[in-house]
Structure formats: C-alpha cells, structure tokens
Amino acid sequence: MTRRRKAPAAPRPSPVPADGKHAALLGLTLALMAAVLWVHRDIYWRPFDDHPQESTVSYHAFGFAAANGAGLWPNPVVARQIDIRESRIVNYTHWPNGFFLAFEAVLQVFGRTETVGRWVAILGTLAGFTLLVISVERAGPLLYLTLPVLLLSSAGRDSVGFIFIDVALNLWAGLLLAIPAHLSSRPWRHRIFRAAMILAVFSNQLIVPFAAGVILIRWQQTRSRRGLLIDLAVLASATIAVLALLAAGMGSLEAGRAELVRIFRIRSSTAAASWLPALDTELRHLFHLGPAAGSILVIGAWAACVRARQWRVAMLLPGFLALTLLLRQYIAGHHFARLPFVLYSLITVAVAVELLAGRLGRLRNWTRLTAAGLLVAGAVAGRQQYEVNRGMQITRGAILTTLSDPRQQLALEQCNQFQFHPDYREEGFDPLGLMGQFYFGPQVVQRVRRGEPRRPCTVDLETFLIRPGAR
Numbered sequence: 001m002t003r004r005r006k007a008p009a010a011p012r013p014s015p016v017p018a019d020g021k022h023a024a025l026l027g028l029t030l031a032l033m034a035a036v037l038w039v040h041r042d043i044y045w046r047p048f049d050d051h052p053q054e055s056t057v058s059y060h061a062f063g064f065a066a067a068n069g070a071g072l073w074p075n076p077v078v079a080r081q082i083d084i085r086e087s088r089i090v091n092y093t094h095w096p097n098g099f100f101l102a103f104e105a106v107l108q109v110f111g112r113t114e115t116v117g118r119w120v121a122i123l124g125t126l127a128g129f130t131l132l133v134i135s136v137e138r139a140g141p142l143l144y145l146t147l148p149v150l151l152l153s154s155a156g157r158d159s160v161g162f163i164f165i166d167v168a169l170n171l172w173a174g175l176l177l178a179i180p181a182h183l184s185s186r187p188w189r190h191r192i193f194r195a196a197m198i199l200a201v202f203s204n205q206l207i208v209p210f211a212a213g214v215i216l217i218r219w220q221q222t223r224s225r226r227g228l229l230i231d232l233a234v235l236a237s238a239t240i241a242v243l244a245l246l247a248a249g250m251g252s253l254e255a256g257r258a259e260l261v262r263i264f265r266i267r268s269s270t271a272a273a274s275w276l277p278a279l280d281t282e283l284r285h286l287f288h289l290g291p292a293a294g295s296i297l298v299i300g301a302w303a304a305c306v307r308a309r310q311w312r313v314a315m316l317l318p319g320f321l322a323l324t325l326l327l328r329q330y331i332a333g334h335h336f337a338r339l340p341f342v343l344y345s346l347i348t349v350a351v352a353v354e355l356l357a358g359r360l361g362r363l364r365n366w367t368r369l370t371a372a373g374l375l376v377a378g379a380v381a382g383r384q385q386y387e388v389n390r391g392m393q394i395t396r397g398a399i400l401t402t403l404s405d406p407r408q409q410l411a412l413e414q415c416n417q418f419q420f421h422p423d424y425r426e427e428g429f430d431p432l433g434l435m436g437q438f439y440f441g442p443q444v445v446q447r448v449r450r451g452e453p454r455r456p457c458t459v460d461l462e463t464f465l466i467r468p469g470a471r
C-alpha cells in the first residue's frame with residue numbers, strides 16, 4: 001500500500017491588517033513626523049551641550065565607535081572605549097559591540113559629526129518605533145498618532161535624538177515584533193526571527209526581557225511547544241554567549257564575572273520607592289493629569305487591552321517593567337532610558353480608546369478626536385529635562401575655538417595623549433575624558449593601530465592652545 005502524504009498546513013494569514021486605509025494612515029503619520037521634526041529641528045539636531053547625562057554619553061558613543069578602528073581581535077563582541085589620558089584602547093565589559101560597529105560604519109561614510117550622530121539616533125529610533133506601531137493587532141488613527149505625539153512630548157524632544165546603545169534597543173524591539181506580525185505565513189520566518197534575536201542581543205543585551213515577551217506572542221499565535229522551546233533556547237544561548245564574551249573582556253572569566261555582578265548590583269540597587277515615582281513622573285509630563293492619575297489611566301487602558309485579548313499591546317509595558325525590575329537604578333536614574341515606556345504607554349492608551357470608540361457607533365469619531373486633542377495638548381505642554389547646560393556649553397565652545405585655529409590643528413598632529421587645563425574629574429565621572437573621545441580619540445586610535453610612541457599634550461581651555469607635554 002502506498003502511504004498518503006499529509007497535505008501541508010495552509011499558511012496562517014498575518015494578524016496585522018495591511019489594506020489601503022492603513023497604508024494611508026502610515027503615510028500621513030510619516031508626513032506628520034517629518035513636520036514635527038522640521039519644526040523642532042533646532043532641538044532634535046541640537047549640539048552636544050545640554051545636560052551631562054545626555055551630552056557626555058553621546059560623546060562616549062563616538063569613542064566606542066572609533067575604538068573599533070584599532071582592531072577587533074581577539075574579542076570582537078566586547079565594546080571598547082578610548083582612554084585619551086593614557087592613550088590606549090580599553091575593553092568596556094558592560095556593553096556588547098554590535099551597535100558601535102554599525103555606528104562606526106555610518107561615521108566612516110557620512111563623517112564624524114554631531115549631526116550625523118543625531119541622524120542615526122532619530123532614524124534608528126523612529127524606525128523601530130514605527131515597526132512597533134504597525135505590528136500591533138488593533139490598528140486605528142489614534143494608534144498611528146502616537147508617533148507624532150511622542151515627537152511633540154518632552155520625552156521625545158529629550159531622547160529621540162539621543163545617540164547611544166539605546167538606539168539599538170528601540171530598533172530591535174520593533175524588528176522583533178514586526179517579524180512574527182508580518183512574516184507569519186512565510187516558511188522561513190522562524191529562522192529570520194531567531195537570527196534577529198541573536199543580532200539583537202549582540203547589539204544590546206537589555207533586549208532580552210522584550211524578546212522573551214515576543215516569544216510568548218509567537219507561541220500564542222502558533223501554539224507550537226517545539227517552536228517555543230527552540231526560541232527560548234536560542235535566546236538563552238545568545239544571552240549566555242554575549243555575557244561570557246563580555247566577561248572574557250576583563251582578561252579572565254572569573255574577573256569578568258565579578259565585574260558583571262558588581263555592575264548589576266549597582267544598577268539594581270534602587271528601591272521601588274525611587275523608580276516607581278520616576279515612571280509616574282514620565283506619565284505626569286505626558287498626560288498632565290496630576291500625580292498618579294496618569295498611571296491610573298495607563299493601568300486601566302492596559303486592563304482593557306488584556307480583556308480584549310490585544311496581546312501585542314498588552315505585552316509592551318510588562319516587557320519594559322521586567323527590565324526596570326532588573327535594573328531599577330539604571331531606569332530611575334536615566335531619563336533617556338524611559339523613552340520606550342512613554343511610547344508603550346501612549347500605544348496602550350490609544351488602543352484602549354480605539355476599543356471604546358468601536359462601541360460608540362456614531363460617537364466613535366468624536367471620541368477619537370477628543371482623545372487626539374488631549375494627547376497632543378498634554379504632549380506639547382511637557383518641559384524638557386535636557387536643556388542647555390552652561391558648563392557643557394562653555395567647555396564645548398572652548399574646544400571648538402581651539403580646534404578652529406589652523407596653528408592648533410598643526411600642533412594637534414604631534415599629539416596622541418591628552419590632558420586638559422583646567423581639568424575637572426570626580427569619582428566615576430570624567431566629562432573631559434568623554435568629550436575628548438569625540439574630539440581627540442582618532443589620534444589615539446591611529447597611535448595604537450600604528451604602534452607609535454606616546455606624545456603627550458595639554459589642551460589649555462583658557463588660552464585655546466594645545467601645548468606639548470603634560471601640565
């Protein structure tokens with residue numbers, strides 16, 4: 001007897017609508033986003049002279065990127081920074097190197113400028129957020145409006161243009177959610193998703209809680225226990241491999257493990273009494289409803305999404321909260337790290353209002369219009385936290401004045417190790433060392449690559465001179 005072959009299962013349709021209406025909404029959204037960016041171009045492409053938390057870290061990103069020019073081996077996974085005071089390249093075992101490798105490739109093509117850094121941050125972050133928005137089940141005008149509203153908000157104006165490894169986190173979050181949403185009927189979708197998870201962890205290990213949430217969404221869609229176990233195994237393997245290679249960057253696995261444990265304890269040390277108010281503050285600045293009212297609104301909207309089984313929306317906030325539970329101090333202490341929380345809250349509220357509007361018949365458009373007006377009004381009323389910092393502005397201006405002098409440019413060619421006068425350092429914070437990675441880091445990279453001897457110089461910020469020798 002011949003055995004009848006089982007017919008292949010019919011491909012499941014994508015759970016995300018893709019008709020002309022939603023394409024039109026997406027086009028309108030992109031146009032509105034471009035308009036907001038144009039109106040606020042002085043904010044989104046601002047120089048690195050605002051709050052040190054934003055500006056010095058942005059300078060640091062350029063240093064991480066440039067350090068790759070000195071060579072990647074023997075450990076290309078660990079990030080490297082430039083120690084301009086000692087003229088050396090140092091492994092930085094807190095972060096993987098994937099984003100900085102990609103960033104350096106962009107800088108090699110478009111130039112090593114602050115403007116290019118802002119472009120990378122804005123395009124990378126908004127690409128990820130746009131993929132996120134078009135990948136949830138419940139599409140509607142309010143959902144698409146969340147992106148322009150985010151750009152109008154104080155959180156958006158502060159942090160969308162922030163250039164650091166968070167760009168990778170935002171981009172990969174959108175990609176990981178988009179793959180199962182838009183490629184659900186493709187036979188090779190599993191390989192693409194698992195490869196994307198590996199690359200995402202290589203770019204920013206903080207993606208792991210979000211990736212775990214997307215894995216559960218995939219299982220809810222397919223009900224495949226085998227697929228669930230493979231996804232979890234791939235995510236766990238990628239995470240362990242990246243952490244092990246980061247630890248190896250310290251010279252030994254034991255020393256690296258101790259350093260990772262140390263930094264984890266620092267980043268998770270904040271009590272709930274500190275990080276929960278930080279999240280509530282973001283919602284107060286977003287909705288302007290008073291203390292706790294914004295949080296109550298978001299909690300109620302989330303419950304409505306759960307009741308309606310809008311799982312792609314419902315997993316967003318828990319995924320972020322899982323990260324905050326692991327790294328309470330990091331989230332509470334860094335305003336830029338809470339940008340995804342603001343977007344996820346906007347999406348949750350927008351979808352909940354869409355669910356409500358769908359039950360109101362003729363009033364549904366008035367409901368949407370009212371909600372849109374309130375969201376926009378609340379967003380534009382928010383005040384930025386990353387405003388111009390006078391000390392950063394003066395220091396940046398002094399360095400630019402020095403480097404604009406052709407005679408000092410000639411002097412710079414003889415230097416590859418740098419000190420500053422006047423200098424400022426405190427425990428754990430070296431702003432001139434971070435800024436210097438942007439302005440003087442390439443000289444150090446060149447010295448290390450060529451194996452040249454150290455030639456120390458002092459950058460005098462009072463007289464705008466570069467002097468040979470250490471002061």
